[in-house]
Amino acid sequence: MELVPRVLGGDRRALARLISFIEDDGPAARAALAALYPHTGRAHIVGVTGAPGTGKSTLVNELAKALRAQSRSVGIVAVDPTSPFTGGALLGDRVRMRDLAGDPGIFIRSMATRGSLGGLAQTTGDVVKVLDAAGFEVVLVETVGVGQAEVDVARTAHTTVVVEAPGLGDEVQALKAGLLEIADVLVVNKADRPGAGQTARALEVTLDLGRNNRGEGDWRPPILKTVALDGTGVEEVLGAVADHRAYLRESGLWDRREQERVRVDLVRMLERELVGRLVERVGEDALEGWVEQIVARKVDVYTAVQTILKADPAGERAMSS
Amino acid sequence: MSERLRILIAKPGLDGHDRGAKVVARALRDAGMEVIYTGLRQTPEMIVEAALQEDVDAIGLSILSGAHMTLIPRVIEGLREAGLDQVRVFVGGIIPDEDVAALEELGVAAIFGPGTSTQVITDVVRRHLTGG
Ligand SMILES: Nc1nc2c(ncn2[C@@H]2O[C@H](COP(=O)(O)OP(=O)(O)O)[C@@H](O)[C@H]2O)c(=O)[nH]1
Ligand SMILES: [Mg+2]
Numbered sequence: 063m064e065l066v067p068r069v070l071g072g073d074r075r076a077l078a079r080l081i082s083f084i085e086d087d088g089p090a091a092r093a094a095l096a097a098l099y100p101h102t103g104r105a106h107i108v109g110v111t112g113a114p115g116t117g118k119s120t121l122v123n124e125l126a127k128a129l130r131a132q133s134r135s136v137g138i139v140a141v142d143p144t145s146p147f148t149g150g151a152l153l154g155d156r157v158r159m160r161d162l163a164g165d166p167g168i169f170i171r172s173m174a175t176r177g178s179l180g181g182l183a184q185t186t187g188d189v190v191k192v193l194d195a196a197g198f199e200v201v202l203v204e205t206v207g208v209g210q211a212e213v214d215v216a217r218t219a220h221t222t223v224v225v226e227a228p229g230l231g232d233e234v235q236a237l238k239a240g241l242l243e244i245a246d247v248l249v250v251n252k253a254d255r256p257g258a259g260q261t262a263r264a265l266e267v268t269l270d271l272g273r274n275n276r277g278e279g280d281w282r283p284p285i286l287k288t289v290a291l292d293g294t295g296v297e298e299v300l301g302a303v304a305d306h307r308a309y310l311r312e313s314g315l316w317d318r319r320e321q322e323r324v325r326v327d328l329v330r331m332l333e334r335e336l337v338g339r340l341v342e343r344v345g346e347d348a349l350e351g352w353v354e355q356i357v358a359r360k361v362d363v364y365t366a367v368q369t370i371l372k373a374d375p376a377g378e379r380a381m382s383s
Numbered sequence: 384m385s386e387r388l389r390i391l392i393a394k395p396g397l398d399g400h401d402r403g404a405k406v407v408a409r410a411l412r413d414a415g416m417e418v419i420y421t422g423l424r425q426t427p428e429m430i431v432e433a434a435l436q437e438d439v440d441a442i443g444l445s446i447l448s449g450a451h452m453t454l455i456p457r458v459i460e461g462l463r464e465a466g467l468d469q470v471r472v473f474v475g476g477i478i479p480d481e482d483v484a485a486l487e488e489l490g491v492a493a494i495f496g497p498g499t500s501t502q503v504i505t506d507v508v509r510r511h512l513t514g515g
Contacts, residue, residue: 075466078438086386149387150412156433157422163429170436174417176387 066097069196074169077196081171084188095188098195103320105137105194106307109219111207111241116227117251118204119158120290121299126162128293128300129200135167137193137201141186141215144174151175155204169198175211183214184330187323190218207241216244218323220316221306223247223299224283226265228257242268245283247302253287253295262287279315281306344370388416388512389439393425395458396448404445407475410501411443411508427454431461434470440512441492446476451486459489471511475499 065083068076083091110118110125119140126136140155151174162168173189175182186203193201203219205212216222224245229252242248242265250262265285284302288295310316341349352370355361361369392408394401401423408418419437421430434442442462446454455474462470471492478486478494486494492511495504 075435078436082389082438144417145412148413149415151417152408152412152420153417154420154422157420160422160424160429163426163432170433172419172437174387 066094069094069098069192070101072197074166077169077192078171080192081189084192085173085176085185087185091188095191098192101195102191103194105190105198105201106221106303107190107194107201107203107219108303109216109222110202110204110225111212111216111222111244112225112249113208113227113230114206115230116225117288117290118206118225119155121223121225121249121251121288121296122155122202122204123159123161124288124290124293124296125202125300125303126159126168128296130162130165130167133167134199135197136169137190137196137198138162138168138170138204139173139186139189139193139201140170140204141173141175141182141206141212143206144176146177149177169193169196182211183218184327186215187218187327213240213244216241220310220319221246221303223249223303225249225251226261227252228255228261246281246306247299248283248285249295249299250285250287251290254289254291258287279309279313281309281313340370344373388441388509389419389437390416390441390443390508390512391419391421391430391434391437391439392443392445393421393430393433394423394445395425395427395430395454396446396450397424398448399423400447401445403447403475404443407443407445407501407504410505414505414509416505416508427457427461430458431465431467434462434467435465439470441471441473441508443473443475443508446474446478449477451476451478452482455486455491456489459491473504473508473511475504 065076065080069080080094083094110122112118122138126138129136142151142153142155144151153172153174155172156170159170162170171189173186190201190203203215205215207213207216207224222244224241226248227250248265250258252258262285269282286295286298286302288299310319352366356363356366390411392404394404408420412418419433419439421433430442444455444458451474459472462468472490473493474486474491475495477497483494493507
């Protein structure tokens with residue numbers, strides 16, 4: 063596939079095309095990812111998540127600008143939800159990233175969650191891998207922190223920045239969404255607004271209560287106030303992100319997280335492949351027959367699964383080992 | 384071509400009014416497309432770059448400022464230079480009759496005047512992009 067050498071050579075059009083192939087999940091994308099894999103593993107992957115409207119895109123814009131001032135190249139993946147009713151999506155994060163236009167050291171891609179069953183983390187992870195292989199030193203992944211799928215995406219990052227803002231309701235949003243557990247850096251944005259100090263203190267108290275990150279290591283997420291609109295506090299966030307990276311490296315967690323990520327990836331791919339092959343061999347008609355029998359209560363789904371696997375030696379060998 | 388149609392909606396020029404562009408963006412989303420909305424005051428260079436990064440099938444330009452005869456040719460030229468000749472360009476706004484032919488000659492796929500229903504816009508865009 064000729065896209066791969068072009069991506070490695072810095073061809074941005076090829077990069078954009080390859081990302082589309084990955085989103086469409088074709089076999090060509092898998093071959094390309096295999097070829098690119100040896101070139102991955104260099105980027106620092108930073109997730110930026112939080113409730114809608116907290117200022118994530120504005121913050122990503124500022125973080126990218128600050129990284130560029132350090133001459134570091136930045137890939138950005140901005141994920142927004144697909145409408146479950148129409149399959150369409152309105153991806154508006156670029157509106158806040160105007161400042162980044164025209165910089166060859168930046169590549170921004172907007173992504174819709176689409177329908178992929180639990181596949182969002184995988185697709186996003188693959189898109190990130192391509193940016194990593196293309197040589198971007200930092201990859202910022204913006205997701206709306208509302209559902210499990212988005213939390214899973216955040217988990218694939220090395221460092222997760224959770225963004226909070228005052229004035230979004232009585233509760234601390236990040237707490238409600240279960241985001242505090244995955245936070246490595248906590249940002250209270252819109253510090254120009256009343257209530258920011260209170261939000262920061264609420265987060266502080268919660269951390270004191272022991273809801274700390276991922277249940278590993280002794281990193282305590284710093285709580286930083288920012289005004290993303292004018293860049294106030296952004297240097298500190300970048301500093302905390304760099305500290306966290308150093309911490310991961312020195313503590314050995316970098317490797318452990320990498321292993322964890324690869325294990326999840328491997329098992330997920332195996333599941334997909336195995337189930338796909340098995341369903342193919344059993345055949346749609348036979349499967350339909352089982353469905354009818356189960357609906358008619360002639361057999362139960364548990365017995366059906368065991369019987370199907372027994373009838374397929376290769377399937378059973380794989381499944382029972 | 385990608386399974387899901389992707390379209391960039393941009394507002395080039397200096398006028399600060401994007402209600403129409405947002406209405407069209409939402410209508411296209413409701414028609415099942417992935418709409419990348421870039422907001423106000425986009426230069427032709429910014430639009431071409433975003434189209435490249437986002438790998439879109441089409442661009443929708445909303446122009447009210449009267450600068451269409453300078454802005455649109457620059458977008459189309461930029462697309463060509465970037466190797467994005469296959470990206471369709473749609474235009475919404477007040478375009479005098481005498482300019483319509485010139486823009487179509489340049490390669491604009493369709494022009495929507497004020498008051499065009501969003502239904503017509505989504506239908507025309509889809510027809511152009513799916514060849515159906
Ligand atoms: N007052 C204030 N508004 C902000 C700040 N950061 C972002 N905003 C505004 O908050 C709104 C949502 O920002 P956006 O970055 O799109 O949030 P996202 O949905 O989390 O990506 C926009 O109108 C921003 O201009 C800030 O630090 N202070
Ligand atoms: Mg956003």
